Amino acid sequence: MSWTTSISTKPRRAMNRLRRLLLKTATIGASAALAYAALAPLKVFAALWPAAAFEAKTIEEALKAAGVIDPVTCEGIAIKAPEIAENGAQVPVEITSQLPGTRSIYIFVDKNPQPLAGTFEFREGAEPFVSTRIKMGESSILRVVVNSDGKFCMATREVKVTIGGCGE
Amino acid sequence: MPDPIRMRIKLTDDVADVRVLIGHPMETGLRKDAKTGELVPMHFIETVSATLNGKVVLEAQWSRAIARNPYLQFRIRGAKVNDEIGIAWIDNRGETNSAKATVPPSS
Numbered sequence: 692m693s694w695t696t697s698i699s700t701k702p703r704r705a706m707n708r709l710r711r712l713l714l715k716t717a718t719i720g721a722s723a724a725l726a727y728a729a730l731a732p733l734k735v736f737a738a739l740w741p742a743a744a745f746e747a748k749t750i751e752e753a754l755k756a757a758g759v760i761d762p763v764t765c766e767g768i769a770i771k772a773p774e775i776a777e778n779g780a781q782v783p784v785e786i787t788s789q790l791p792g793t794r795s796i797y798i799f800v801d802k803n804p805q806p807l808a809g810t811f812e813f814r815e816g817a818e819p820f821v822s823t824r825i826k827m828g829e830s831s832i833l834r835v836v837v838n839s840d841g842k843f844c845m846a847t848r849e850v851k852v853t854i855g856g857c858g859e
Numbered sequence: 860m861p862d863p864i865r866m867r868i869k870l871t872d873d874v875a876d877v878r879v880l881i882g883h884p885m886e887t888g889l890r891k892d893a894k895t896g897e898l899v900p901m902h903f904i905e906t907v908s909a910t911l912n913g914k915v916v917l918e919a920q921w922s923r924a925i926a927r928n929p930y931l932q933f934r935i936r937g938a939k940v941n942d943e944i945g946i947a948w949i950d951n952r953g954e955t956n957s958a959k960a961t962v963p964p965s966s
């Protein structure tokens with residue numbers, strides 16, 4: 692899937708889908724209306740899915756494509772992840788940023804076929820914390836980048852993987 | 860219909876701790892079907908958003924490297940009892956799902 696096709700087709704597809712969903716749920720009442728409200732901003736964000744960053748094949752390219760400029764290693768990013776992950780298909784990762792003005796957190800796995808695993812953007816009200824589970828193909832550096840007021844800070848952890856999880 | 864979203868919210872002072880489990884295969888496109896030996900096509904959630912009373916508080920963009928049946932935990936400051944927290948996702952096929960829950964009193 693190229694960048695251009697993903698931009699041109701996806702929002703339309705999403706839009707149609709949302710329209711159908713709205714029609715379907717219109718009669719159900721208030722609760723459905725609220726569910727739709729949560730979906731409305733989603734289609735805007737979906738159009739912004741950074742394909743180039745997610746499809747980059749090396750950590751250097753992925754950082755660049757994600758717009759991570761001159762990252763410096765700094766204190767204030769806590770990463771909780773296992774030293775040894777037995778199952779690469781389910782590796783728990785918890786990140787807490789103490790950096791003031793944290794806007795977003797990026798998770799990279801240096802040795803994954805596509806290193807960028809996900810980005811998390813915090814709006815007003817959200818604490819600079821996130822916990823999730825990722826897939827790791829093999830033992831690798833886990834690299835977390837925090838954008839705090841436009842400045843990029845980085846922290847790394849080494850995670851050994853017993854059974855890779857990319858074919859999962 | 861996509862698999863359901865499960866949410867668990869715990870309020871401590873004014874911080875709502877939200878744990879979400881999303882039913883989704885998160886296929887990488889690299890996995891072979893055990894029976895046919897064919898590669899299972901890519902199918903993964905690309906975008907997730909979380910709202911507090913309809914206002915977006917967290918937006919996540921995901922790759923295929925988020926684990927199957929994704930787990931997501933986040934925290935919202937300034938939440939009160941009965942506030943409504945919503946979750947919505949859209950995947951690479953344009954499929955979507957959403958769920959909402961109200962903040963329960965602190966236990």
